[in-house]
Amino acid sequence: MQATWLNSSAKPRRSVSLLRGLVWISVLAYVPLSATYFLASDVTKHRLQDVVLAYVISPSFSYGAGSGNDGHIDTYIGTHSSMLIHSLAGSLSLTLGLSQFSDGFRKAYPKIHRWFGYMYILGGCAFIPLSAINYLLRTGPHQTFSGPAFAQLLWLDAVATALTGFLALHAAIQHKFERHRDLITFNFALMFSAPLLRYGWILLGQFWDETKEFINLIVGVWASGFLSSCAIFYIRTRKARAQRARTPLALSMIVGALASSVFGILFLAAQLETTQWWRPVPLFWSSLPPLMVQYTAFLVLAMVAKDDNSRIYWNTFVLGLFTIPFWASVSFETCRSVFHSDTGTAWYAAVTGGWGSATFFSFLINVYSTTYLVDDRTLTVGYPAAKGLA
Structure with missing residues (x-):
């Protein structure tokens, strides 16, 4: 039989090409703002990002109360060195990450692509999360910009970035390149949270007419769901390579997910009476409508899936969203007991932690439950073409 590469010459869908173009423009426009933010040793001086925000929004948004240039500026003095590393490593990793999603660059310059990947992983696994953790430890949750709920979100983002970067490197060493690509895509989505916030x-x-500090928190509420969805849908457009049949979702997994959901709902319901609500309306509109859109999209894709593997893939995410109340209860109690926040703020942490954790663990289950007949460095002989997974 004739040897062929599975999906090696397939052109990306127009929507994927558009997404790539938007990501390129977004990163290249953001990098100068990020890379120059901590270059000056005097953190009280106006930076390029401040100047841009003052021009496109207002001077009060950029320099006034709740802008980060007020009381929060003192937190950067003691952490300037680590934040300089964080901003430079993040800018470099985002730029190098763009090259990792170019098939043409990967095939034309494989060695350069590989070394760019090593540098990207070094930033994603080490410099970026470690410098972020140093900032969080030295600053404390109540002095972190946007408060304890956002501090908890930054902790989750730092740990998830380091973990997915390490797992992506491990998969590449094992020559499991499809798994590597899935993990590195999600890792890049986590890093992209920085420009998305801006x-x-x-x-x-x-x-x-709100402060930067509060708008930052609101964007953080839906950012994890939005970015994870973008990564997941992008990954599925790349799944033309033949897969082995997956095992259907076990009954024990379904029962466990539903039981955890009931536990979480009961726990959160018990907190309602004693909650001192803080800005509940923005929290509602920034969480429930986007969450329902994501859930509906996963459910529809599971219903119209063309084969069993695709159906199991999307059902895993649907089931994962049922665990949001459990992860939300864990996040609520962590923010209240560990970060010593008020209950109103803890609800913000419950939404971000619950939504992000449920999607993240569903993603990992899908990644490690999917195996492929071949990897990128072997020619396929006689394997049937993939079914065009939905």
Whole structure:
């Protein structure tokens, strides 16, 4: 039989090409703002990002109360060195990460692509999360910009970035390149949370008369769900390589997920009476509608899936969303007991931690439950073409 590469010459869908273009533009526009933010040793001086925000939104948004240039500026003095490393490593990793999603670059310059990947992983596994953790430890949850709920979100993001980077490197060493690509895509989505926050400031700041600090928290609420969905849908467009049949979701897993959901709902319901609510309306509109859109999309894709593997893939995410109440209860109690926040703020942590954790663990289950007949470095002989997974 004729040897062929599975999906090696397939052109990306127009939607994927558009997504790539938007990511390129977003990263390249963000990098100068990030890379220069901590270059000056005097953190009280106006930086490029401040100047841009003052121009496109307002001077009060950029320099006034709740801008980060008020009381929070003192937190950067003691952590300037680590934050300089964080901003430079993040800018470099985001730029190098763009090359990792170019099939043409990978095939034309495999050695350069590989070394760029090593540098990207070094930033994602070490410099970025460790410098972020150093900032969080030295600053404390109540002095972190946007408060304890956002501090908890930063902790989750730092740990998830380091973990997915390490797992992606491990998969590449094992020559499991499809798994490597899935993990590195999710890792890049986690890193992309930094530019997404800035673009969220600019968008919401145009019509919402709120401080940067609060808008930052609101964008953080839906950012994890939005970015994880983008990564998941992008990954599925790359799944033309033949897979082995997956085992259907076990009954014990379904029962466990539903039981955890009941536990979480009961726990959270018990907190309602004693909650001192803080800005509940923005929390509602930034969480429930986007969550319902994500759930509906996963459910529809599971229903219209063309084969069993695709159906199991999307059902895993649907089932995972049922665990949100459990992870939300864990996040709520962590924010209240460990970070010593008020109950109103803890609800923000419950939403971000519950939504993000449920999607993240569903993603890992899908990644490690999927195996492929071949990897990128072997020619396929006689294997049937993939079914065009939905």
